[in-house]
Amino acid sequence: MAYIEIKNLKYRYPKTKDLALNGISLSIEKGSFTGIIGKNGSGKSTLASAIIGLVPQFYKGAYGGSVIVGGQDAATTPVSELSKSVGLVFQNPFNQLSGAKDRVYDEVCFGMQNFSIPPEEMRKRADSTLERLGIYEYRDRNPFDLSGGQMQRVAIASILVLQPDVLILDEPTSQLDPAGSEEVFSVVEDLRKSGITIIMIEQKIDKIASYSDSIILLDKGEVVASGTPSEVLSSTMLESHGVKAPAVTRIAKALSFRKPDSSYPVTVSEAKELMDGRLSFKEVQSTPSPKGNEVFRLENISFGYTPGHDVISDLNLSFDNRPTAIIGQNGAGKTTLAKLMKGLLKPGKGRILFKGKDTAEATVASLAFSIGYVFQNPDDQIFKPKVIDEVMFGPLNIGMNQKTAREKAMAALEMVRLGDKAERNPYDLDLHERKMVALSSVIAMAPDAIILDEPTIAQDDEGKAMIREIIGKLSEQGMLVVSILHDMDLVADSFERVIVMAGGKVLEDGNAREVFAASESLEKAGLELPHITALGKALGAESILLDENEFLESVVRV
Amino acid sequence: MKSISLYRDNGTWLCRVHPFTKLMYIAAAIIVPLLLGTLWAYAVAIALDIALLISGKSLKRARALIIFSFTIIATIFIIKGLFDADNLTPLFSIGSVVFYREGMMKALRTGCVIINMLLSFSILVLTTKPEDIADELERHGFSPRLSYVISSVFSIIPQMMGTMDTITDAQRSRGMETEGSLIKRMKAFIPLITPVVTSSLINTRERAIALEVRGFGGKGKRSYLKEWEKHRGDKPMTIILALIIVSAAVWRVATWLI
Numbered sequence: 001m002a003y004i005e006i007k008n009l010k011y012r013y014p015k016t017k018d019l020a021l022n023g024i025s026l027s028i029e030k031g032s033f034t035g036i037i038g039k040n041g042s043g044k045s046t047l048a049s050a051i052i053g054l055v056p057q058f059y060k061g062a063y064g065g066s067v068i069v070g071g072q073d074a075a076t077t078p079v080s081e082l083s084k085s086v087g088l089v090f091q092n093p094f095n096q097l098s099g100a101k102d103r104v105y106d107e108v109c110f111g112m113q114n115f116s117i118p119p120e121e122m123r124k125r126a127d128s129t130l131e132r133l134g135i136y137e138y139r140d141r142n143p144f145d146l147s148g149g150q151m152q153r154v155a156i157a158s159i160l161v162l163q164p165d166v167l168i169l170d171e172p173t174s175q176l177d178p179a180g181s182e183e184v185f186s187v188v189e190d191l192r193k194s195g196i197t198i199i200m201i202e203q204k205i206d207k208i209a210s211y212s213d214s215i216i217l218l219d220k221g222e223v224v225a226s227g228t229p230s231e232v233l234s235s236t237m238l239e240s241h242g243v244k245a246p247a248v249t250r251i252a253k254a255l256s257f258r259k260p261d262s263s264y265p266v267t268v269s270e271a272k273e274l275m276d277g278r279l280s281f282k283e284v285q286s287t288p289s290p291k292g293n294e295v296f297r298l299e300n301i302s303f304g305y306t307p308g309h310d311v312i313s314d315l316n317l318s319f320d321n322r323p324t325a326i327i328g329q330n331g332a333g334k335t336t337l338a339k340l341m342k343g344l345l346k347p348g349k350g351r352i353l354f355k356g357k358d359t360a361e362a363t364v365a366s367l368a369f370s371i372g373y374v375f376q377n378p379d380d381q382i383f384k385p386k387v388i389d390e391v392m393f394g395p396l397n398i399g400m401n402q403k404t405a406r407e408k409a410m411a412a413l414e415m416v417r418l419g420d421k422a423e424r425n426p427y428d429l430d431l432h433e434r435k436m437v438a439l440s441s442v443i444a445m446a447p448d449a450i451i452l453d454e455p456t457i458a459q460d461d462e463g464k465a466m467i468r469e470i471i472g473k474l475s476e477q478g479m480l481v482v483s484i485l486h487d488m489d490l491v492a493d494s495f496e497r498v499i500v501m502a503g504g505k506v507l508e509d510g511n512a513r514e515v516f517a518a519s520e521s522l523e524k525a526g527l528e529l530p531h532i533t534a535l536g537k538a539l540g541a542e543s544i545l546l547d548e549n550e551f552l553e554s555v556v557r558v
Numbered sequence: 559m560k561s562i563s564l565y566r567d568n569g570t571w572l573c574r575v576h577p578f579t580k581l582m583y584i585a586a587a588i589i590v591p592l593l594l595g596t597l598w599a600y601a602v603a604i605a606l607d608i609a610l611l612i613s614g615k616s617l618k619r620a621r622a623l624i625i626f627s628f629t630i631i632a633t634i635f636i637i638k639g640l641f642d643a644d645n646l647t648p649l650f651s652i653g654s655v656v657f658y659r660e661g662m663m664k665a666l667r668t669g670c671v672i673i674n675m676l677l678s679f680s681i682l683v684l685t686t687k688p689e690d691i692a693d694e695l696e697r698h699g700f701s702p703r704l705s706y707v708i709s710s711v712f713s714i715i716p717q718m719m720g721t722m723d724t725i726t727d728a729q730r731s732r733g734m735e736t737e738g739s740l741i742k743r744m745k746a747f748i749p750l751i752t753p754v755v756t757s758s759l760i761n762t763r764e765r766a767i768a769l770e771v772r773g774f775g776g777k778g779k780r781s782y783l784k785e786w787e788k789h790r791g792d793k794p795m796t797i798i799l800a801l802i803i804v805s806a807a808v809w810r811v812a813t814w815l816i
Contacts, residue, residue, distance in 0.1 A: 052771060080776035088771045095764035098772070099710040099717075102689065109783045111772030114702075116781045123783075144713060158772060344727050368733030379760060380721065381728035383752035393749070397733030427756060441732065 002027035009065035022221035035212035039242030043221040087159035090170040093151035105139040149180025209266035230263035244461040247531035284543040292321030300350035312504040323481040328501035372447035378438035388422040394445040412440035449480040492530040493547040572614025586799040587678035593806040600670035607677035620680040631669040638665035
């Protein structure tokens with residue numbers, strides 16, 4: 001019998017109509033790496049919760065079928081008991097810290113104390129695990145002071161010290177910056193080699209393709225495909241279930257490169273094996289997009305949160321109507337820059353002009369007319385019991401009358417495809433939908449410029465496609481869109497101008513092609529290439545190829 | 559991260575004293591003068607508090623607490639000195655305002671009680687890590703949940719304050735005035751407080767899960783990473799303090815009976 005046996009599992013959350021899991025049957029062998037993919041709301045996290053018994057023990061609701069983990073029934077074995085066999089790490093690193101310990105070391109030992117592990121053994125396990133995850137040097141730091149990537153590694157360490165047979169990782173990198181994600185992925189890579197059973201839920205399809213022994217595709221709570229990465233990701237039905245195949249697979253498909261078993265390659269190395277030397281690339285000419293009218297001008301800006309430590313120093317920058325992406329690691333000064341532009345922070349030195357007017361003279365609330373800002377976490381702003389009222393809050397604040405405010409709000413909700421949910425309570429919506437509510441609540445104010453802070457976090461492929469569309473529409477309407485982003489694929493195909501920041505300075509400023517050609521600056525800023533660009537480079541393209549179309553137009557099979 | 563805990567490890571002996579010994583000291587410092595009922599008992603207790611704080615190099619940090627309490631104590635002196643029901647004997651007067659001896663004595667007693675309490679508590683609070691108090695309580699049979707609440711409050715409150723700033727920014731960004739007249743501020747209250755509450759509810763739910771999967775809900779025995787290093791005076795001192803409390807109680811009862 002396999003280590004995890006799930007038979008005809010059905011589950012419905014309390015007070016909901018639809019089944020979150022609908023007749024799932026699968027078995028997972030010890031020592032395997034299983035990837036679970038699917039769009040938001042497909043039941044991935046619910047399935048993970050069922051394996052560790054949180055469903056139904058913590059969430060309640062209607063439950064049928066069986067989940068047997070290492071011989072224990074997950075529905076009836078207490079979670080605290082089951083957690084000796086199954087470890088769970090989830091998205092938000094912050095909420096996984098116990099909050100009761102002010103040292104990383106004590107935090108990591110918290111679980112072991114609950115399991116009554118003798119102190120000497122605790123120290124042994126904590127030391128070796130911290131070492132293994134590369135966070136030994138932070139052992140005396142306050143876990144809340146760490147970066148997202150470091151915090152997430154602490155969360156993984158806190159679970160690993162319990163030596164579970166199975167480790168479930170539920171989108172562990174979705175809220176991290178590229179460097180943080182890399183830190184976590186390299187840990188995952190290392191664990192994979194160690195032979196521990198891993199179940200990983202992930203939206204980053206290229207990563208899951210290269211790690212997994214097998215992949216399970218979920219949609220509407222059902223297993224719609226399972227098999228090797230090649231089998232599942234080559235499948236033609238993938239996109240109809242809301243998942244985009246890896247860049248490699250899409251290109252190979254378009255160029256009809258099949259592996260001997262007639263499936264398509266899913267990793268760059270597989271693709272290289274098949275395609276290397278069999279492609280010839282034409283050079284792609286860069287067409288610089290024309291500068292528009294100046295909207296923002298930042299003159300000699302300096303700013304620091306504590307005196308003497310400038311996060312941004314002597315920055316000169318201007319923004320015109322071109323949609324602009326700001327990229328760089330956490331701590332590079334991106335959010336600080338955005339908050340300065342919005343007037344939430346006042347520069348220590350220099351001045352910021354918006355359409356020729358100094359913003360220092362205006363209050364934040366009065367700037368709301370012309371500059372919109374969408375925060376990363378929608379829960380920091382949502383307070384109305386109805387979506388429509390939440391979206392009308394901004395428009396009413398800036399003096400629109402009820403009728404206009406309602407019209408603008410409805411139009412904005414239609415844009416984010418939540419028109420049918422206008423009367424719902426925002427807290428009954430999922431996080432990715434709440435993000436869209438927050439976005440529409442700013443769009444409805446019809447500002448001249450809109451600043452988006454990480455709009456793609458928590459979005460699946462469909463959500464990202466929608467954001468791409470929205471950026472296009474807003475730009476067309478003449479609005480300046482400035483976005484802080486970690487998703488390089490979106491940067492490459494949706495922004496006319498890209499600014500690379502590191503250490504409070506601008507390292508690169510140009511169109512996507514220019515910026516992604518500047519490998520030295522990218523490395524300095526800790527940034528990766530978009531997947532398509534990286535593939536092109538690996539296969540010998542001289543030019544920077546930004547998206548699938550461009551790739552296919554410039555290549556010929558030889 | 560900013561911690562709201564007042565504890566600083568300054569390496570003095572006072573930081574190494576067991577939290578229970580300090581708790582026993584607080585009990586003694588508060589109960590004994592109460593039982594003895596004389597002002598000089600308070601004077602001794604306060605002098606002892608101060609001496610301990612000096613030797614633990616923490617008096618300076620206790621000062622803020624004392625200064626804060628002075629405003630309250632001054633108010634008590636004024637009210638009691640002027641208006642107490644038992645006031646009979648004029649003590650002194652400022653212009654036409656007469657302060658009475660009886661009221662002033664009562665105020666002095668209340669002032670001593672406040673200062674003594676503050677100082678003895680500050681010995682515990684300034685030199686003991688909240689987590690250590692919680693751990694030791696848990697180890698001696700208190701519920702792990704209680705101990706979790708004690709130690710997590712200190713990190714979760716600063717987090718909530720951080721969230722509050724972000725929320726203020728988010729609402730100002732949507733054109734809400736948070737500054738200005740009282741009415742404007744009152745209007746801003748709901749949009750500011752609702753997200754704080756709901757987002758902490760969401761966080762709490764997630765954190766509860768995170769604790770659960772690390773076996774927090776388990777009913778079995780627990781082990782502890784840190785063994786409290788026995789300070790040589792802890793046990794005798796606790797016993798002596800307990801004896802002092804008991805003797806004071808016996809004396810009190812005895813004087814009543816006689």
